[in-house]
Amino acid sequence: MTPMIDIRDLSVVFGRGPKPVPAVDGVTLALAPGEVVALLGESGSGKSVTLRSLLRLHPASARVGGTIRVDGTDVMALSPRALADFRGRTVSMIFQEPRLALDPVYTIGDQIAEAVRRHRGGTRAQARARALDLFDRVRIPSAKRRLDNYPHEMSGGMLQRAMIAMALSCDPKVLLADEPTTALDATVQIQILLLVRELQREYGLSVIFVTHDIGVAAEVADRVAVMYAGRIVEEGAIADVIRSPQHPYARGLLDARVELAGGRDRLITIPGAPPDLADLPPGCSFAPRCARVSGECRTTVPPLAAPLGRGQVACFHPG
Amino acid sequence: MRAAVLPPLEDRGGPAQPLLTVGGLVKHFPVKGGVFGPRRAVQAVDGVDFSVLKGETLGVVGESGCGKSTTARLLVRLMAPDAGTVIFDGESVGDALSLRDYRRQVQMVFQDSYASLNPRLTIEDSIAFGPRVHGVAARAATGRAHDLLARVGLEPRRFAGRYPHELSGGQRQRVNIARALALEPRLVILDEAVSALDKSVEAQVLNLLLDLKRDFGLTYIFISHDLNVVRFMADRVMVMYLGRVAEIGARDAVFDAPAHPYTAALLASMPKADPAERRDAPPLSGDPPNPIDPPPGCRFNPRCAFVEDVCRRTDPPLAALVPQHSAACLMASSGSGHSRAPEIAA
Amino acid sequence: MSVLAASPPALRAERSPGYWRGVGSRIARDPVVVAALAVIVALVLMALLAPELAPMAPDKGSMIRRLKPIGTPGYPLGSDELGRDMLSRLIYGARLSLLMGVVPVPVAFLFGATLGIVAGYAGGLVNALIMRTVDVFYAFPSVLLAVALSGTLGSGLGNAMFSLTVVFIPQIARVAESVTTGVRKLDYIDAARASGARPLTIVLEHVLGNVLGPIFVFATSLVSVSMILASGLSFLGLGVRPPDAEWGLMLNTLRTAIYVNPAVAALPGVLILITSVSFNLFSDGLRGAMDVRS
Structure with a gap:
């Protein structure tokens, strides 16, 4: 089966001059139609940059290399006009702060209707009917009244639902989610996660879900790709990675979880801090913090490999 | 004559007396309605009673709008409560205990590590500010700042002269913790103090907080939306809902x-971090x-x-x-x- | 508890380069700002060295050499309606024009920033009192207010500068108030309050350093407005009196020649434009350079 998303050797470099910042370095990732992959990582790991590359949302000064194909389309080769059509129609995105992504001076209903008409045409009435239908699908109570709300009149959870409705307005094949539940309260977060999962099944969407929270990844994803300093260090089925992480960083993240601390008076931590992207070590980026480090790790970047026949890990000493 | 050290704080009531007792705390914020509309108010905190025992960590959890951050700000007196009493180690705050003396004993760490540091001061100056306000000579205050930086895991010779924007989020939050400790407080209120940090950094800072609590004999009020973190940190837990x-x-x-x-x-x-335990x-x-x-x-x-x-x-x-x-x-x-x-x- | 109190004296720590050094180096990297600054410096030098630079006396006229075009031998930039050398008058004009344009701004900065910072930090009733008074002045268009004040006080250099100062105080006060109100809400101010510091200490140590920069940037942008208003006042006969050379006044007296010799008549305007654009570009660059996170 041809993948819905096929990212090969993606690299994104910000800034020029003496210290360019390689935010993403050689990311390769493929998603089957209807598959949900979580990109898990901390700030600066390159997870959001990778996600934004799929819509070419970077500033013009960023240097992007590699290839991205979505549903057979070469994203890098799209003309500006084709790109505008591609955004929203083939691939749409939801953000951490829907309040910033919505226009405060138009009602939510108008904004969704406008998105519908831009991509599919039709009359105002048809577009509005479509918006109402979408509001029902994302389970916004008293949908008809809510369509006439302005963004500031809605709570964070409702707004994120409205954002999802807008993202689905043109029947995209791929949904990109950039930490959509991070700013939400716990009781609302789980509602949105369940909604994403449900809609994903209903529409057969391929979803890339960026998060820093393993718990969130476990709730929505089929597979997970763990990123560190711009590279994928481990990738595999969510259950495999959570039960037996192979990369020392992934293991460290899992071990550091406070949920596991029951009875202990200290948390297990990964020593040190993530490296400065403008000044990465020559070999494995994790080597300076790693307990299993060897000479090889300091000179050579370990390639992604599948030592156990399932999943992939970029480490010379996995396990 | 400026002092070289802060006067030591004494335990007054003994270990059995609560360090902090809060009774009937109320804070409403008026909301502007229409000219003829009803006068309405956000009932941010609406009658809250609790006490904090000496040496314990009281975890406070709840969602946005539950009043946990307002409670924290009321306790540090960044705003005056509409009603209620705060008794600190047996003395009523504002009566028997002056606000200035109370503030030395109760310090706070905020969520936003960047906004809580003056961008134009070096971090040693930020930490030394509190002791200087309380009459410690500048040189001694700076010395204390260096000791505290070392204590929170930041090598003073490398970090003391830096500005906040030159540090990572985790490092800045360590500075904020050092700043809160500079007055040798007895109670530290941590308002979502680790929520903005990456998970691996969060774990390091939580360990640090536990070490500091033990070494300095501190009492914590630990406010967080993350129940897992509260479960790890707290001895007792208070759940708040709508004030x-x-x-x-x-x-x-x-x-x-x-x-x-x-x-x-x-x-x-x-979230359970176990795909086998997904809910419907x-x-x-x-x-x-x-x-x-x-x-x-x-x-x-x-x-x-x-x-x-x-x-x-x-x-x-x-x-x-x-x-x-x-x-x-x-x-x-x-x-x-x-x-x-x-x-x-x- | 007090184990830390008896500490050895502080070791000299590595210091980051100071804030202003950082601002300086960021400015130096921006060619537009450097160019604008160079123009400003050149104009100031021109004003200071006018007697040395000007080929002729600025008020020496010749009725037979009126309104010569640019490039006339002996009159490289032509001559005005009284046959005076334009180049010399433009050079001398820089003195009064820059004086009138620049002086009101720092004076207004002193008063406006003080009012605004007090209002912003105090909040409540004090804020309402100061800011509503400021609003009364702000309600008048600045040109109108300047003209009205100068007209009432009578023409003259001092009165014109005083009027301009009064015009700018409310504008600077409003910016100062909004910047201070913003800073006041930040957690580091709360942290300072929680440490028991008094309001004056907090304003001096934590507020000033963070608000003066943005207010200063705004004030530099007013210099260009001030230049234009000052010229306007002179143009209307409310500022400098003839025969003193001042660009605005020159523009006025030359307007009769606009059909005879438009290029010469436009020269004072061109200098006003260059000066105000330079101050504006410099102020924009300064704003960017003062953002530590850039």
Whole structure:
């Protein structure tokens, strides 16, 4: 089966001059139609940059290399006009702060209707009917009244639902989610996660879900790709990675979880801090913090490999 | 003559006396309505009572609008409460204990590590500011700043002269912790102090907080939306909902046998990090309501799975189930009229 | 508890380069700002060295050499309606024009910033009192207010500068108030309050350093407005009196020649434009350079 998303050797470099910042370095990732992959990582790991590359949302000064194909389309080769059509129609995105992504001076209903008409045409009435239908699908109570709300009149959870409705307005094949539940309260977060999962099944969407929270990844994803300093260090089925992480960083993240601390008076931590992207070590980026480090790790970047026949890990000493 | 050291703070009431006792704390913020509209107010904190024992960590959890951050700001007196008393180690704050002396003993760490440091001061100057205000000579205050930097894991020779924007989020939060400790406080209020940090950094800072608590004999109020973190840090837990205390008790009692349905729902909402334990239905529907118009009766009644008519009429008191474990729920209050309430003992 | 109190004296720590050094180096990297600054410096030098630079006396006229075009031998930039050398008058004009344009701004900065910072930090009633008074002045268009004040006080250099100062105080006060109100809400101010510091200490140590920069940037942008208003006042006969050379006044007296020799008549305007654009570009660059996170 041809993948819905096929990212090969993606690299994104910000800034020029003496210290360019390689935010993403050689990311390769493929998603089957209807598959949900979580990109898990901390700030600066390159997870959001990778996600934004799929819509070419970077500033013009960023240097992007590699290839991205979505549903057979070469994203890098799209003309500006084709790109505008591609955004929203083939691939749409939801953000951490829907309040910033919505226009405060138009009602939510108008904004969704406008998105519908831009991509599919039709009359105002048809577009509005479509918006109402979408509001029902994302389970916004008293949908008809809510369509006439302005963004500031809605709570964070409702707004994120409205954002999802807008993202689905043109029947995209791929949904990109950039930490959509991070700013939400716990009781609302789980509602949105369940909604994403449900809609994903209903529409057969391929979803890339960026998060820093393993718990969130476990709730929505089929597979997970763990990123560190711009590279994928481990990738595999969510259950495999959570039960037996192979990369020392992934293991460290899992071990550091406070949920596991029951009875202990200290948390297990990964020593040190993530490296400065403008000044990465020559070999494995994790080597300076790693307990299993060897000479090889300091000179050579370990390639992604599948030592156990399932999943992939970029480490010379996995396990 | 400027002093070289701060005068030491003494324990007055002995270990059994609570360090902090809060009674009937109220803070409403007026909301601008129309000229002829009704005068309305955000009931940010609406009658909160609790106490903090010496040397313990009281965890405070709840969602946005529950009043946990307002409570923190009231306790540090960044705003004046509309009503209520705060008694610190036996002395009423504002009466027997002056605000200035109280503030030396109670310090706060904020969530936003960048906004809580003056961008134009080096970090040693930021840390030394408090002691200087309290009369410590500049040189001694700077020395103290260096000691504290070393104590929070930042090599003073490398970091003391830096500006906040030159540090990472985790490093800045260590500076904020050092700054809070510079006055040798007895109570430190941590308002979402680790929430903005990456998980691996969060774990390091939590360990640091535990070490500092032990080494300096501190008492913490640890406010967080993350129940897992609170479970790790706290000895006792207070759950807040819409400006009120919903439940308060020993950590294990609250986490293992929650008495308030809101606590139970909050616990069930936490992601499990186990794909085998995925849920099909969310524990609660809807968003936390707006604290401008809290519903009559129990404030949780519109979202509660066990709601009965009586809940819409009666405002449940914070009732003790067992000593040291109380919940504001009619189901926990005998003779309340709720069908699940315990029978009145004959 | 006090184990830390008896500490050895502080070791000299590595210091980051100071804030202003960082601002300086960021400015130096921006060619537009450097160019604008160079123009400003050149104009100031021109004003200071006018007697050395000007080929002729600025008020020496010749009725037979009126309104010569640019490039006339002996009159490289032509001559005005009284046959005076334009180049010399433009050079001398820089003195009064820059004086009138620049002086009101720092004076207004002193008063406006003080009012605004007090209002912003105090909040409540004090804020309402100061800011509503400021609003009364702000309600008048600045040109109108300057003309009205100068007209009432009578023409003259001092009165014109005083009017301009009064015009700018409310504008600077409003910016100062909004910047201070923003800073006041930040957690580091709360942290300072929680440490028991008094309001004056907090304003001096934590507020000033963070608000003066943005207010200063705004004030530099007013210099260009001030230049234009000052010229306007002179143009209307409310500022400098003839025969003193001042660009605005020159523009006025030359307007009769606009059909005879438009290029010469436009020269004072061109200098006003260059000066105000330079101050504006410099102020924009300064704003960017003062953002530590850039």
